[in-house]
Amino acid sequence: MSDRRKALRYRSRILQSEDERRPETHPLTWRLHDDGRVVNLEDYRAQEGYEALEAVLKGDPKAVIAAMKEANVRGRGGAGFSAGLKWSLTLQGGDMPRGYLVCNADEMEPGTFKDRLVMEQQPHLLIEGMIIGAYANNSKMGYIFLRGEYVECAHVLNQALAEAREAGWLGTDIAGSGFDFDIVLHSGAGRYICGEETALISSLEGKRANPRAKPPFPGQSGAWGKPTVVNNVETLCNVPAVMLKGSDWYQQLSGDRTDDGGTKLYGVSGPVQRPGLWELPMGTTGQEILELAGGVRNGRKLKAWLPGGASTGFLIPEHLELPLDFDTVGKEGSRLGTGLLTVVTEDQSMVSVMRNLEQFFARESCGWCTPCRDGLPWVVKLLQALECGEGEEGDIEMLAKLAKDNGPGLTFCAHAPGAAMPLETALKHFRHEFEQGIRHPRRAAHADPIPVGEI
Amino acid sequence: MNPSNSMPPRTIATDGDGFSLHPDDLEAIRGELHHFEQPQAACVEALKIVQRREGWVPDGAIPAIADALGLGPATIEGVATFYSLIFRQPVGRHVILVCDSSSCFLTGFDELRQGLVDQLGVEFGQTTEDGRFTLLPVCCLGACDGGPALMIDQDTYGPVLPKDLNDLLEAYP
Ligand SMILES: Cc1cc2nc3c(=O)[nH]c(=O)nc-3n(C[C@H](O)[C@H](O)[C@H](O)COP(=O)(O)O)c2cc1C
Ligand code: SF4
Ligand code: FES
Numbered sequence: 001m002s003d004r005r006k007a008l009r010y011r012s013r014i015l016q017s018e019d020e021r022r023p024e025t026h027p028l029t030w031r032l033h034d035d036g037r038v039v040n041l042e043d044y045r046a047q048e049g050y051e052a053l054e055a056v057l058k059g060d061p062k063a064v065i066a067a068m069k070e071a072n073v074r075g076r077g078g079a080g081f082s083a084g085l086k087w088s089l090t091l092q093g094g095d096m097p098r099g100y101l102v103c104n105a106d107e108m109e110p111g112t113f114k115d116r117l118v119m120e121q122q123p124h125l126l127i128e129g130m131i132i133g134a135y136a137n138n139s140k141m142g143y144i145f146l147r148g149e150y151v152e153c154a155h156v157l158n159q160a161l162a163e164a165r166e167a168g169w170l171g172t173d174i175a176g177s178g179f180d181f182d183i184v185l186h187s188g189a190g191r192y193i194c195g196e197e198t199a200l201i202s203s204l205e206g207k208r209a210n211p212r213a214k215p216p217f218p219g220q221s222g223a224w225g226k227p228t229v230v231n232n233v234e235t236l237c238n239v240p241a242v243m244l245k246g247s248d249w250y251q252q253l254s255g256d257r258t259d260d261g262g263t264k265l266y267g268v269s270g271p272v273q274r275p276g277l278w279e280l281p282m283g284t285t286g287q288e289i290l291e292l293a294g295g296v297r298n299g300r301k302l303k304a305w306l307p308g309g310a311s312t313g314f315l316i317p318e319h320l321e322l323p324l325d326f327d328t329v330g331k332e333g334s335r336l337g338t339g340l341l342t343v344v345t346e347d348q349s350m351v352s353v354m355r356n357l358e359q360f361f362a363r364e365s366c367g368w369c370t371p372c373r374d375g376l377p378w379v380v381k382l383l384q385a386l387e388c389g390e391g392e393e394g395d396i397e398m399l400a401k402l403a404k405d406n407g408p409g410l411t412f413c414a415h416a417p418g419a420a421m422p423l424e425t426a427l428k429h430f431r432h433e434f435e436q437g438i439r440h441p442r443r444a445a446h447a448d449p450i451p452v453g454e455i
Numbered sequence: 456m457n458p459s460n461s462m463p464p465r466t467i468a469t470d471g472d473g474f475s476l477h478p479d480d481l482e483a484i485r486g487e488l489h490h491f492e493q494p495q496a497a498c499v500e501a502l503k504i505v506q507r508r509e510g511w512v513p514d515g516a517i518p519a520i521a522d523a524l525g526l527g528p529a530t531i532e533g534v535a536t537f538y539s540l541i542f543r544q545p546v547g548r549h550v551i552l553v554c555d556s557s558s559c560f561l562t563g564f565d566e567l568r569q570g571l572v573d574q575l576g577v578e579f580g581q582t583t584e585d586g587r588f589t590l591l592p593v594c595c596l597g598a599c600d601g602g603p604a605l606m607i608d609q610d611t612y613g614p615v616l617p618k619d620l621n622d623l624l625e626a627y628p
Binding site: 002004005008009010012107108109110111112113115116147148149150151152184186187188189190191192203204205206207208209223224226267268269270271275276277306310340342343344348353356357359360364 | 490491492493494495496497498499500502503533534537538539540541552555556557558560561562593594595596597598599600601602604606609610611612613615619622623625626
């Protein structure tokens with residue numbers, strides 16, 4: 001491979017050095033090597049690996065759920081639902097058949113690149129978390145639903161699964177406990193909607209990835225009608241340390257920044273000096289994260305930011321002071337989402353950015369519900385018109401209405417509300433930019449992403 | 456001749472059209488069945504297995520896979536046409552997937568796309584005349600801190616500037 005080409009290869013990496021990452025403070029990343037090589041079984045085992053599982057297997061599965069509830073590990077896939085609470089609702093016992101534990105590794109939310117890091121470099125942490133989760137939920141089989149483009153992850157995970165099986169952490173009678181469980185890696189074939197948990201189950205079953213109505217929730221009736229637990233990669237990776245070190249320790253990781261405990265893989269992408277990924281206490285502020293990223297590129301000013309992917313609402317510079325936890329961000333008309341920030345600078349057009357986001361949502365709609373299937377392409381058309389100054393009176397009102405029609409509760413799944421939230425918040429904070437697209441009729445189309453309006 | 460991405464409407468093939476699954480592929484597909492409660496679950500993987508060998512999923516493969524899984528061809532075709540990484544039209548020897556999502560958009564996707572279009576002489580959804588490259592957009596590649604990003608076959612690159620394209624494409628004859 002030519003050197004030039006090698007230099008262009010994308011490598012997942014964490015921007016904290018080994019010295020900075022400690023077992024007591026960085027439960028998700030302390031074992032990662034600076035050179036990015038995989039933490040293999042031997043490595044992992046020598047650093048507390050599978051010790052949590054060993055301890056858990058000696059006790060009552062209910063104790064795992066209780067500990068997860070007390071630690072209040074909130075779902076890192078974006079919705080922030082308590083994992084312990086979810087697990088306590090999984091049907092089990094009596095004549096209920098054993099079900100499935102599915103790891104959501106579909107990571108396709110624009111602006112999100114965190115799960116990839118853990119899977120490429122520390123696969124055993126995820127595998128251990130899954131086995132503990134399976135023990136708690138009485139799952140007979142686990143699936144890692146991995147997006148098809150993550151070929152390096154697939155390679156590393158398959159190797160790690162073989163290692164774990166060989167060492168007796170997977171299979172029958174795990175570590176002499178009498179508990180049986182194995183994991184299969186399922187690699188997908190594209191489409192963002194597969195990340196929605198019920199669509200993911202449809203996809204796993206080999207169907208078109210259309211979401212399903214809830215209730216019944218997957219914990220009641222999921223894959224092949226069996227109780228199914230779906231959790232995000234990062235959520236499951238929090239489990240071993242919670243079990244080993246306890247919920248009090250987990251809570252204090254975030255200090256008095258927020259009520260939510262633990263750490264979070266936070267990141268920044270877009271036009272910043274040093275885009276990247278860090279493991280930081282839950283409740284770290286946008287300001288702190290942006291500073292780690294070296295601030296905005298080329299001395300420009302920050303205009304707007306998404307706190308956690310394309311389906312979260314736009315925030316503005318004054319929100320940088322807020323602790324980034326689920327409830328605080330929720331109160332500002334946005335969502336923490338995946339916790340990976342996307343930055344928009346002063347010279348970039350909100351109308352163009354919005355057009356790009358809605359093109360994504362329109363294309364990735366599964367087509368089941370009318371407002372989503374037909375409404376989002378309409379949103380794209382209106383935005384395209386505004387973008388080249390060809391908007392008409394009433395367009396902005398129509399955009400607001402279409403956003404409302406795609407709001408929570410009106411469609412089968414949260415894809416449509418995810419498309420509505422950035423639009424509503426962009427209209428709220430930057431309405432003037434959209435109005436420029438009307439006030440300057442018949443302006444020549446301009447190249448992206450130069451702002452609409454007087455230049 | 457212009458490269459074209461429009462094709463006449465087609466019906467679902469119900470006979471094999473002379474296509475038969477390679478014995479290794481058939482075995483691989485059968486092996487997949489053990490991982491799931493029901494055979495249909497192996498459908499996506501079966502399509503990927505065929506595509507790995509053929510580059511795409513030819514019409515005749517649909518009834519062949521249906522047979523192997525004990526399902527109807529319409530079920531398989533329905534699945535094949537849903538997923539963006541299953542190709543139901545021939546593609547070039549190498550597939551270039553360019554991330555067109557937000558972070559890459561904010562860091563130079565438009566310039567990168569233009570660079571590719573200029574260099575290859577095709578738009579998204581098209582294959583170069585020599586059958587070397589197919590150019591497609593893709594959702595966020597999870598490489599946003601390296602935006603603008605793209606994938607060629609199994610390899611992810613980023614950040615990629617238009618001036619890098621010569622060096623990059625050279626490696627995919
Ligand atoms: C359109 C859409 C796409 C989603 N994509 C993902 C994804 O790629 N990864 C993920 O973990 N969760 C994704 N989710 C959230 C899942 O539905 C689900 O809430 C999550 O997997 C639950 O895991 P957690 O509680 O551990 O966060 C998506 C949701 C929607 C509506
Ligand atoms: S909201 Fe959109 S993506 Fe979700 S089920 Fe409806 S049409 Fe499909
Ligand atoms: S937005 Fe392009 S890789 Fe994430």
